[in-house]
Amino acid sequence: MRVALVVVAALVAVASAHSDADETYAAALADLRSLVDDAIAPLDAASTQSSWTHTAAAWAEHLGLDRVGARLRTQARDHKHSQYDNTASSTSLMGRIAAWLDPRPKLTREREPFTVYDTPERALWPDWDYDHVKASRAHARRNVPFAINGWEQAMWGPFVADIQDPQPPLVQTAADAFHATQHGALIAEWITNQMRRFVRSAAPHDAPRSAAASQAAQAAVAKRDRAIAMLEQVAFRDVYDEEAMLASTFRDENVSTTQADALWVLGEHSLWGTHGAAPDLPRALRAFTQLAQLGNASAHARLGFLYDSPLTDVLHGVPQHAPRALMHHVFAAQEGDYGAQLALAHRYAHGLGVPVDCLEALRWYDAAAQATYAQYLAGPPGGRTLPYTKVRLGDRAILASKLSPRLHAGRLNPLLSVKLLRSGVRHLLAHEPRALSDTAALHDILDVYQHHQGSNELVRLLFLAHAFYRGSVVGEGEALGAVERNFPLAMHYARYVAEKRWPMPAELENAAWPARRPDGGLQRAYQAVEMSEADTVRTGDAAALLGMMYLRGEGTPQDYERAQVWLTRAQLDGNRRAAAWLAIMYDEGWTAPANPELAQEILNDALRKEYAPDAAVEMARKLIESKLSEEALKHLPRIAYLGAEGEGVGESGQLETSYEVSYLRGSVYADQLLAHTASVLACNIGADELKRAAERADWDDPVYHRAETAFSRGDIATALMGWAISASYGVEEAQDNVAFVLDPIKSLLRPAPPRGSDRAALQYWAESALQGSRHALERVCDYVRLARGTDAGQGDAASCYMALIDVEKDLAAPYWYLAQIYENGAGTTTRDFPLAKRYYDVVTGLAPGKAILTTFPALVRLHLKAVWLWLHGNDSARRLLASYMWKPRTKRAPSPARPRATPADMDVWLDYAVDAAVFGVGLVLLGMLYLLRRWIDVRLQAANAQLAQIQALR
Known part of the structure; x- marks a missing residue:
């Protein structure tokens, strides 16, 4: 009996402990949840004292005038909480000037389109604490972007008071340094700080409000x-x-x-x-x-x-x-x-x-790619909508710079990520480069396309339909040129274009008839208006887009029959994308009994055309499912990069996304390698493809996109943490971004004083360089040259720059630094004037427009050093100067007449003339320096003599 009582008592104690733990845990979450501001609760609590605005708002909402009620509640809310939301100093003239000078990003009600991402299906805290009502009210009544999940609410609120603690000192230092270097605002930062001090000292009447704000903050903390x-x-x-x-x-x-x-x-x-x-x-x-x-x-x-x-x-x-x-x-x-x-x-x-x-x-x-592909197939027909792509901060800086992202002859800046060198990016760089980095410029372009009246109406409206459907003017889910996805608007424009050719309603006489009636004639829905060949291609593209949207239920309820009508219309006009989708419909039997034979016939007909990437992907998928991997690989190469450059007539030759191609190609190589039926040399190809697919479809852990959101809000500390987590996964863009923020070399001080973060920045640059980033490899070389975060010397820097030149020969910076290293003979590097001059000449050839400001003074300095050291017996200087006296010439065969001078000969003589001029200028400057020194010596001697006379008189 006693044993039983002891057991019962123990069970009761355990149950009580668990009950207490549950209650304590629930109370803790409730306290945290209550810190997120509810725009209604404070107003309702004070409604008994109140104001006519609350009563008027309640009556307006009761009558269905929600907007009027919301506006009245907003006024009451702002008045109620002005004591800690705003201070008088912020509305003063000096406060406004200080805010205007502050280089940090200002919050707006709108968020960048590419910062929108899906919450993971397996929600973890704080995602499970998401309050959509609070987020909607905060967005509507405050100047804050919309929080789309609980994580963003827990990070940025808005909270009931200002409860933001200071960041750790090293993190704050890194964030401040990035703001200063990124915005070129070192002077502005100093002026801002001085103005803020002046404002605080000149506003004693703000003490009551500050005390109220402090009390609210203290209670919340x-x-x-x-x-x-x-x-x-x-x-x-x-x-x-x-x-x-x-x-x-x-x-x-x-x-x-x-x-x-x-x-x-x-x-x-x-x-x-x-x-x-x-x-x-x-x-x-x-x-x-x-x-x-x-x-x-x-x-x-x-x-x-x-x-x-x-x-x-x-x-x-x-x-x-x-x-x-x-x-x-x-x-x-x-x-x-x-x-x-x-x-x-x-x-x-x-x-x-x-x-x-x-x-x-x-x-x-x-393993990671298989999980993402399962989620992709679980979406609507054709796959789940992919997240936005990842773009390096370095790429954005290059595209946003005033300098052209091209070097010469139309070539792009080689420091741009290889992932950006797509036809859409090239087209915008050639015509509207601002649209890739400037949101305002992009919206100006869209406004012109929407409201401009001209002869190319179908081209403009088809462009708008694709842009609003994809969420970008560049491609499906591309972060560059991103616009807010708007499926209804995309359908509106696509329908307008398509109905120019098919004005008939999208209704079938009989859904079982593929395209023609039993008598051989076209069904009434497929009878089209005659148009030019170019307009026929454009309307076919619009019809294919409409069919996809009806099939997937985007911007409209899902309707298989209307999807079949629009896809068949486009397929009859030769649209290859519509053919692939239509084949899937007949294969699955979504509108009529399955017809695999007809589906295969449509695919084969599309594959006979020059560009049919969607049909090739569908054929490859079928072959992979049939275990015919070798045959599938014949359809997959280069599909992801197909597409007509500078399309004036349509986009049916492009894939919407290369995600599925990467996964299918990588999975084929993986199956063959794991079955030991393929060469190990194919391993790198398969791993790269699967890595690309797994990183692209990061629904399970959108930490990179959360970092992008933090960065767009100006929260550098949170952005660094998110990118660092993503960088540990091997995401090259995240590694670049962390290093870019921590990078001290871009400072206006050139370089910034040594910081503790230099070693971390170098490590991230190095990991990014391992994955082929030329920008990262150049930064690694710069760190070695400046001995930032490493003990390597100038000899290692020269080797690093030589390796970079082997990878990319169109970069001027490596040649410039190599020339300086060999000119000065720094560290263990032997001084070599001829080699330094050769590198300066290469820089002149790569950037001829800037040579007069960069390489010409450097060459003058080089020759002055050479003359001086030649007088002291330096062999390298002697070889450089001797090269101007004589040059080895190859023997020519005797000819009866002297050949006419060619442009190449003229270039050689011009090179000789430039070298001679540089040498002559160097000698003249050296003589002037000698005369200046003699004159200074004479003046010093005279001054010393006068001083001696004065001392003698004393």
């Missing part, structure tokens, strides 16, 4: 601290060890408990700094470590990042530990974590902490 304390109470209740972690990791199912949830919330809060708090990475490390000991894969992935990241090491004080990082990545990847799989694949592909093993990298890339 106290509530946040209480919530974190309660989470710690629940999270750190039990202690686990590494044996428990190993046992939990290999369980079939991970147990979800209140403690596990509290550990995750505490870890994410401490990692990102949610609800206005500063990041606390030691606490995040402790929380994730204990959660990983419960077998949580997401916690393992976070630990792998924390132990692997140079950013957290340098800016947050979490030391790198490669073995631990590898262990946690392995545990998380085995549990199917998307980011950990990519991180492992990246390590094996480049030998980062592990031996280089392409097959192992291929396995992990294949």
